[in-house]
Amino acid sequence: VFDVGIVGASGFGGTELLRLLARHPSARVVVRAAASQAERRVGELAPNIPAELGDARFEAVDLDALARTDLVFLGTPDEVSLELAPGLLAAGVRVVDLSGAFRLPADEFDRWYRRPHMAPGLALDGATPAVYGLTEFNREAIVTARLIANPGCYPTATLLGLLPLQELIVPEGIVVSGLSGTSGAGRSTREDLQAAIVHGDVVAYGAPLHRHTAEIERQLAGGAEGRPIAISFTPHLLPMSRGLLATISAQLLPGVGQAEVDAALVAAYSHEPFVHVLPAGTFPRTKAVHGSNACQVSAVVDPRTQRVLITSAIDNLGKGAAGQALQNANLMLGLEETAGLDAIGVYP
Numbered sequence: 001v002f003d004v005g006i007v008g009a010s011g012f013g014g015t016e017l018l019r020l021l022a023r024h025p026s027a028r029v030v031v032r033a034a035a036s037q038a039e040r041r042v043g044e045l046a047p048n049i050p051a052e053l054g055d056a057r058f059e060a061v062d063l064d065a066l067a068r069t070d071l072v073f074l075g076t077p078d079e080v081s082l083e084l085a086p087g088l089l090a091a092g093v094r095v096v097d098l099s100g101a102f103r104l105p106a107d108e109f110d111r112w113y114r115r116p117h118m119a120p121g122l123a124l125d126g127a128t129p130a131v132y133g134l135t136e137f138n139r140e141a142i143v144t145a146r147l148i149a150n151p152g153c154y155p156t157a158t159l160l161g162l163l164p165l166q167e168l169i170v171p172e173g174i175v176v177s178g179l180s181g182t183s184g185a186g187r188s189t190r191e192d193l194q195a196a197i198v199h200g201d202v203v204a205y206g207a208p209l210h211r212h213t214a215e216i217e218r219q220l221a222g223g224a225e226g227r228p229i230a231i232s233f234t235p236h237l238l239p240m241s242r243g244l245l246a247t248i249s250a251q252l253l254p255g256v257g258q259a260e261v262d263a264a265l266v267a268a269y270s271h272e273p274f275v276h277v278l279p280a281g282t283f284p285r286t287k288a289v290h291g292s293n294a295c296q297v298s299a300v301v302d303p304r305t306q307r308v309l310i311t312s313a314i315d316n317l318g319k320g321a322a323g324q325a326l327q328n329a330n331l332m333l334g335l336e337e338t339a340g341l342d343a344i345g346v347y348p
């Protein structure tokens with residue numbers, strides 16, 4: 001049994017990791033580190049965690065205790081991950097970082113996050129770079145990685161929809177609309193996330209320079225023979241707790257139709273345990289993946305405009321954060337990739 005630590009265990013990503021790891025066959029949580037919530041009982045912030053584990057308390061960050069683990073999940077803000085990751089790696093611990101700290105080359109991080117990268121050697125273009133943890137497209141590198149940059153929630157849904165179809169679409173004019181529940185913003189007390197404000201309302205935010213735009217473009221550019229790809233991305237906040245839907249509209253190359261699109265999705269995902277392709281004309285829904293590590297994808301061609309509409313649904317805390325982090329950790333530890341991740345979504 002592997003010993004794992006979580007820093008940011010009191011956050012939404014952290015408590016989701018506690019839930020998934022509570023039933024993991026070969027990993028156990030031995031460190032639950034937090035900041036302002038240190039000393040509180042786990043069960044107070046995560047009442048879903050069974051009592052035998054919920055009675056444990058969050059603790060302040062103790063680097064020595066973390067250094068004794070096999071792997072640490074960082075469910076922390078970017079700047080905290082930038083501070084902690086180098087020391088943990090130096091102590092020989094594998095790290096899966098849920099933040100945006102290591103998902104871009106250092107100069108792009110500087111531009112999109114508007115501050116200098118504090119550990120450029122670990123950025124995507126660094127001397128010992130992090131491995132981008134979109135599992136389905138990067139498995140080989142993840143198995144031997146020491147540091148995983150776990151993808152953002154919008155990039156996960158968008159890339160799982162777009163990457164298989166890259167060679168079939170025109171690289172310009174891609175429009176992505178993202179819709180997310182409020183847990184995507186973390187356990188925050190922000191005024192604009194209060195129930196009274198959010199309920200009964202839908203609003204766009206962050207466009208046109210949301211940070212996930214850079215992350216998505218970077219991964220698309222790597223895959224399509226280095227063609228630069230610009231996307232137009234608009235996230236929206238929805239009055240629900242969990243769930244994330246991406247709808248993506250892209251121009252198809254001349255002559256490409258539904259058959260080619262279907263074939264590309266089947267080729268990419270027919271052997272994948274977590275990505276489920278729905279037939280064209282049926283649409284993924286967030287509830288069906290709620291609480292799971294699944295992603296539902298479908299793509300329908302509009303011959304009138306020669307565009308393809310791809311939709312992709314994930315649980316932002318599942319495949320969009322903690323689920324995918326555990327999927328990657330399983331690979332890094334030489335375990336079954338699906339261990340601890342066998343829950344299916346709920347309905348209705």
Ligand SMILES: NC(=O)c1ccc[n+]([C@@H]2O[C@H](COP(=O)([O-])OP(=O)(O)OC[C@H]3O[C@@H](n4cnc5c(N)ncnc54)[C@H](OP(=O)(O)O)[C@@H]3O)[C@@H](O)[C@H]2O)c1
Binds near residue numbers: 074185188
């Ligand atoms: N929520 C999502 O859907 C989602 C999806 C993908 C990626 N992410 C990323 O995952 C990370 C965590 O997100 P979240 O939603 O879980 O955020 P969150 O609910 O706000 O939790 C943040 C966590 O970080 C801890 N923390 C803050 N400063 C710290 C410090 N100096 N030392 C140790 N711990 C510290 C907090 O501890 P206290 O609460 O004890 O202060 C809390 O446990 C973020 O980088 C986020 O961008 C989130």
